[in-house]
Amino acid sequence: DSSAQQEESIFIASLSWNDADELMKFWVHSLLDTVEALGRNNVYISILESGSWDGAGDILMSLAGELDERGVRNRIHTANVTHLDILEGTIPAEGGWITTKNGPEVRRIPYLARLRNQVMDDMLRVEEETGKRFDKVLWLNDVKFSPSDVLTLLRTHHGSYAAACALDYRHPHQYYDTFATRDISGNEIPSQHWPYFADAASQNLLTSGRPVPVQACWGGMLPIPWGRPSDAHPGLRFRAIPDSLSALHLEASESCLIHTDNPLSPTRGVFLNPRVRVAYSAEVYAAMHTGRHGGARVPLRTRVRGAWDLRLARWMGGGGRRERRLRGEGSEGREGGEDVEGKGRVCLIDEQQVLRWNGWAHV
Numbered sequence: 273d274s275s276a277q278q279e280e281s282i283f284i285a286s287l288s289w290n291d292a293d294e295l296m297k298f299w300v301h302s303l304l305d306t307v308e309a310l311g312r313n314n315v316y317i318s319i320l321e322s323g324s325w326d327g328a329g330d331i332l333m334s335l336a337g338e339l340d341e342r343g344v345r346n347r348i349h350t351a352n353v354t355h356l357d358i359l360e361g362t363i364p365a366e367g368g369w370i371t372t373k374n375g376p377e378v379r380r381i382p383y384l385a386r387l388r389n390q391v392m393d394d395m396l397r398v399e400e401e402t403g404k405r406f407d408k409v410l411w412l413n414d415v416k417f418s419p420s421d422v423l424t425l426l427r428t429h430h431g432s433y434a435a436a437c438a439l440d441y442r443h444p445h446q447y448y449d450t451f452a453t454r455d456i457s458g459n460e461i462p463s464q465h466w467p468y469f470a471d472a473a474s475q476n477l478l479t480s481g482r483p484v485p486v487q488a489c490w491g492g493m494l495p496i497p498w499g500r501p502s503d504a505h506p507g508l509r510f511r512a513i514p515d516s517l518s519a520l521h522l523e524a525s526e527s528c529l530i531h532t533d534n535p536l537s538p539t540r541g542v543f544l545n546p547r548v549r550v551a552y553s554a555e556v557y558a559a560m561h562t563g564r565h566g567g568a569r570v571p572l573r574t575r576v577r578g579a580w581d582l583r584l585a586r587w588m589g590g591g592g593r594r595e596r597r598l599r600g601e602g603s604e605g606r607e608g609g610e611d612v613e614g615k616g617r618v619c620l621i622d623e624q625q626v627l628r629w630n631g632w633a634h635v
Contacts, residue, residue, distance in 0.1 A: 440492030
């Protein structure tokens with residue numbers, strides 16, 4: 273029921289970094305259209321821009337002015353701290369760095385988790401000031417989306433979920449955010465190409481356009497129920513794995529760990545909604561909405577590529593190097609052992625990611 277949906281209060285959260293092109297071409301328009309669909313009085317928008325040099329901050333300040341004129345509550349904060357400032361600063365005593373062949377380096381994921389938590393702190397501040405909790409938190413990447421995408425995602429699984437995710441695309445028919453996605457068994461997604469999942473049940477749900485149960489996902493757009501006492505706990509935070517675990521050449525996305533930390537994930541479920549497809553350009557978004565009923569026919573070459581990816585995954589097995597690192601390099605007794613033995617283990621991958629002045633890099 274769309275009228276009931278519009279009565280929900282939604283805290284819209286987003287990070288921005290050097291995405292002026294996306295903001296100008298589609299994101300600001302998508303956001304403003306969504307505000308009108310949800311109702312100006314029903315949303316609060318919090319955006320943290322983190323040291324861009326391409327003019328993104330100026331665009332967001334103009335957006336803040338437009339939101340003010342429309343009477344939409346918002347806080348858009350532009351930070352003047354660039355990646356270079358962080359890299360040239362002192363090594364943080366609280367952690368978030370590892371030693372590589374280049375010396376001490378700042379890890380990417382703890383940095384992102386801190387930024388996301390700053391936005392979450394803004395929500396908690398507003399709730400404390402007003403005495404009211406938001407019904408849902410809606411995280412948005414700098415993707416092209418429509419108001420109907422948002423409304424459809426909010427209604428995923430009849431509105432009953434611990435979290436729901438879109439499918440995001442940087443290239444046509446190539447699912448982007450596999451880093452944060454784990455299937456219902458906790459396995460990595462073996463292919464960015466259709467049908468993405470290895471198990472038949474998930475493939476069937478995907479084909480029929482029904483929500484696919486997963487252990488974790490992000491997909492460029494993610495709502496988390498928040499307002500009722502039975503919803504997500506106010507203490508739910510984004511985090512990274514400990515530096516001692518990262519030193520084993522392991523990493524985990526903060527966007528995956530948020531699900532393993534959410535106590536409601538096992539009972540309410542996390543769902544990927546294949547009817548909601550967002551993209552990092554207007555051209556790719558159009559390509560993913562060209563078929564009947566707003567769908568997009570999957571090209572034969574994509575199906576063939578996906579089928580071969582699944583075969584290779586079955587032959588090679590998954591997570592082998594990760595498990596060997598956990599078993600063979602003295603991880604027992606390290607800080608953050610719960611990430612090895614319990615929650616968060618499914619998010620681990622054989623990778624290290626560090627900040628660079630112009631982005632980030634694998635090491």
